[in-house]
Amino acid sequence: GTPTPEPFTLELLHFTDQEANAATIDNIDNLSGVLNALREEDLGNDGEVDNTLTLSSGDAIIPGLFFDASEAVFGSAGIADIQIQNELGVQAIALGNHEFDLGTGLLAGLIDGSATGGFTDPLFNGTDLEGADFGGAMFPYLSANLDFSTDANLAPLAVEGGQDTATLENVVTSSSVSDVNGELVGIVGATVPTIRAISSPGADLGILPEDFDSNPTPEQLDALAAVLQSEVDALLAANPSLNKVILLSHMQQISIEQELAARLTDVDIIVAGGSNTRLFDDNDRARDGDSDQGQYPIMVENAGGTTTAVVNTDGNYKYVGRLVVDFDEDGHIIADSYDETVSGAYATDDAGVAALGAENLIDAEVDAITDAIQAEIVATESNVFGVSDVFLNGNRSGTFTEEDPDGVRTQETNLGNLTADANLAYANQMIADNNLGDAVVVSIKNGGGIRANIGEIVVPAGGTEAIRLPNSQVLDENNQVVKPTGGISQNDIATTLAFNNGLTLLDITKTELVDFLEGAISALPGNASGGFPQISGLKFSFDETQQEGSHVKTEAESDWSDATTSQGVPRIAGNTRSWKKQGRILPKASRAPLLTPSFQTSGLQSCERIHFCSLQPLFSFLPSFFSFFFLSLSSFFFSFFCFFLSFFPSFSFFLSFSFSSFLPSFPSFLPCFFLSFFLFFSFLFFLSFFLSFFLSF
Numbered sequence: 001g002t003p004t005p006e007p008f009t010l011e012l013l014h015f016t017d018q019e020a021n022a023a024t025i026d027n028i029d030n031l032s033g034v035l036n037a038l039r040e041e042d043l044g045n046d047g048e049v050d051n052t053l054t055l056s057s058g059d060a061i062i063p064g065l066f067f068d069a070s071e072a073v074f075g076s077a078g079i080a081d082i083q084i085q086n087e088l089g090v091q092a093i094a095l096g097n098h099e100f101d102l103g104t105g106l107l108a109g110l111i112d113g114s115a116t117g118g119f120t121d122p123l124f125n126g127t128d129l130e131g132a133d134f135g136g137a138m139f140p141y142l143s144a145n146l147d148f149s150t151d152a153n154l155a156p157l158a159v160e161g162g163q164d165t166a167t168l169e170n171v172v173t174s175s176s177v178s179d180v181n182g183e184l185v186g187i188v189g190a191t192v193p194t195i196r197a198i199s200s201p202g203a204d205l206g207i208l209p210e211d212f213d214s215n216p217t218p219e220q221l222d223a224l225a226a227v228l229q230s231e232v233d234a235l236l237a238a239n240p241s242l243n244k245v246i247l248l249s250h251m252q253q254i255s256i257e258q259e260l261a262a263r264l265t266d267v268d269i270i271v272a273g274g275s276n277t278r279l280f281d282d283n284d285r286a287r288d289g290d291s292d293q294g295q296y297p298i299m300v301e302n303a304g305g306t307t308t309a310v311v312n313t314d315g316n317y318k319y320v321g322r323l324v325v326d327f328d329e330d331g332h333i334i335a336d337s338y339d340e341t342v343s344g345a346y347a348t349d350d351a352g353v354a355a356l357g358a359e360n361l362i363d364a365e366v367d368a369i370t371d372a373i374q375a376e377i378v379a380t381e382s383n384v385f386g387v388s389d390v391f392l393n394g395n396r397s398g399t400f401t402e403e404d405p406d407g408v409r410t411q412e413t414n415l416g417n418l419t420a421d422a423n424l425a426y427a428n429q430m431i432a433d434n435n436l437g438d439a440v441v442v443s444i445k446n447g448g449g450i451r452a453n454i455g456e457i458v459v460p461a462g463g464t465e466a467i468r469l470p471n472s473q474v475l476d477e478n479n480q481v482v483k484p485t486g487g488i489s490q491n492d493i494a495t496t497l498a499f500n501n502g503l504t505l506l507d508i509t510k511t512e513l514v515d516f517l518e519g520a521i522s523a524l525p526g527n528a529s530g531g532f533p534q535i536s537g538l539k540f541s542f543d544e545t546q547q548e549g550s551h552v553k554t555e556a557e558s559d560w561s562d563a564t565t566s567q568g569v570p571r572i573a574g575n576t577r578s579w580k581k582q583g584r585i586l587p588k589a590s591r592a593p594l595l596t597p598s599f600q601t602s603g604l605q606s607c608e609r610i611h612f613c614s615l616q617p618l619f620s621f622l623p624s625f626f627s628f629f630f631l632s633l634s635s636f637f638f639s640f641f642c643f644f645l646s647f648f649p650s651f652s653f654f655l656s657f658s659f660s661s662f663l664p665s666f667p668s669f670l671p672c673f674f675l676s677f678f679l680f681f682s683f684l685f686f687l688s689f690f691l692s693f694f695l696s697f
Contacts, residue, residue, distance in 0.1 A: 017274065035089075060096070419450060
């Protein structure tokens with residue numbers, strides 16, 4: 001009879017949710033060693049090249065310290081993350097939600113290589129990257145349920161699905177086909193349809209199905225499965241010899257991938273993503289502190305009556321998943337071929353590296369990338385000023401609803417309070433140390449001077465919405481803590497308070513302060529203004545729906561009964577970078593008791609009623625001051641000239657004679673004439689000097 005064909009053995013190496021951060025640097029290096037060690041093994045000890053694919057189901061990048069450090073080290077944020085995937089030999093990656101966190105423009109630049117940068121750091125000397133320019137993603141990004149054609153940034157990168165994976169670089173597409181030693185394997189990508197709710201892809205990117213909840217209904221799951229099945233069917237139709245398909249699925253919940261497995265036909269393996277589910281078989285070793293969250297792999301009967309293997313590992317480069325299975329001649333998984341001594345989750349800690357003898361297999365280019373990034377992180381994060389156990393909210397604007405905590409330009413936030421409190425404490429310390437008089441009562445910080453959060457916004461593994469956390473811990477190359485969990489570094493402060501505004505003191509009446517607050521909130525509710533006040537030492541409420549001049553509630557004044565200077569007015573402080581009034585730039589006040597940022601009065605429509613010097617300082621009178629000042633000087637010098645001529649008749653006679661040569665009627669009583677001028681302009685001099693001095697105040 002006809003001999004039974006030998007089964008095709010596939011080795012799938014996979015990892016997902018790489019999401020590099022300061023704490024994952026050792027994991028990245030170690031993963032490269034583990035990956036290389038597994039590739040070097042001869043499966044079956046047959047001396048033949050193994051049928052290996054290396055794939056990821058998304059979130060290869062995430063904004064944060066690691067991501068941002070690339071700008072200083074390589075020229076553009078995110079270069080290190082993408083180049084690490086190149087060096088690890090990843091052949092295709094599904095688009096996850098974090099790829100879109102900073103918009104499609106930045107993502108497109110990283111994929112096509114237009115993000116400027118290169119590898120000129122001396123750490124790359126002697127490596128394959130020495131002196132090289134960044135070339136973008138040397139692999140395709142995949143998603144079958146996204147329509148790239150409607151997005152201006154990604155449309156130029158989009159190509160038709162089903163092309164040879166090995167030829168696809170710097171592109172986005174729905175699927176690809178890999179030739180694995182003569183056997184074709186289809187690869188399809190899928191992205192969680194709720195990415196608009198948990199990321200920032202913009203309004204133009206097409207997402208299918210349009211109706212999909214974070215906890216999808218059976219009908220919504222059916223709709224998503226139909227979109228993906230259409231792509232699978234197209235691959236099979238275009239490639240008659242292809243009978244093995246892998247779905248790279250980033251659904252945030254492994255339960256969704258299991259539901260998809262049961263609804264799809266001709267999909268043999270699903271690499272789940274976004275849930276960071278730690279699946280282990282009975283022969284696997286979990287890293288210290290990691291729990292076992294399920295059996296590796298999850299075998300699901302699919303809609304075609306055959307088996308689909310669902311696999312997943314934890315993220316942050318903590319594990320390499322290895323699935324080695326046989327396929328029959330029809331391209332179906334032979335479930336019994338799974339061997340726990342070969343397949344499973346391989347930990348990338350030091351013990352995992354040692355178990356595989358991979359200490360010398362760490363990729364030199366990966367090591368150089370992580371060393372360069374770590375040096376930058378340590379340099380910018382090691383000067384720690386304090387610790388917060390909560391997320392400090394510096395988001396510029398929110399929805400202006402009761403449930404929304406965002407908006408340093410629309411409402412009170414904890415970071416706004418902290419910065420205003422800090423200004424108040426500093427001002428009073430300086431007053432006490434230098435005997436500058438009465439203490440400051442109120443500090444006002446303009447919301448526009450707060451430029452960033454201090455903390456992290458993340459969608460946790462398996463999460464359906466973002467959560468806000470304090471800063472994560474930062475370690476150096478020796479695993480020593482550079483910045484503790486919740487630490488606030490000099491880098492955080494410089495990023496958040498980027499303008500480094502100075503402070504100024506003002507003496508202001510209660511009525512004037514209400515006028516100030518009216519102007520500061522006048523942009524609401526229609527606009528978010530940088531002049532919105534973040535306040536310390538004062539409570540006030542406002543109704544933005546009222547007419548101008550009636551926004552601020554009068555109970556604000558009740559907090560100041562004892563908060564006055566010896567002159568009976570509150571002493572207030574704030575930034576003094578520049579005061580703005582009707583388009584005129586006004587500098588710091590020369591005498592001023594409100595502590596406020598120097599940018600604070602940019603919204604004061606009611607300044608006309610405020611007469612203290614900080615809002616009407618010297619430069620507001622520059623035209624009149626300089627007019628009188630120069631008139632004074634002119635008067636002085638002309639008077640002196642007249643005085644000189646009055647006492648030197650010969651000189652005066654000479655001048656008269658000179659003039660008479662072309663003005664015969666020039667008067668001969670010139671000395672008396674000059675003396676009268678001297679008296680007149682002397683009077684003008686003293687009058688002008690007095691006026692210029694008086695008006696400067």
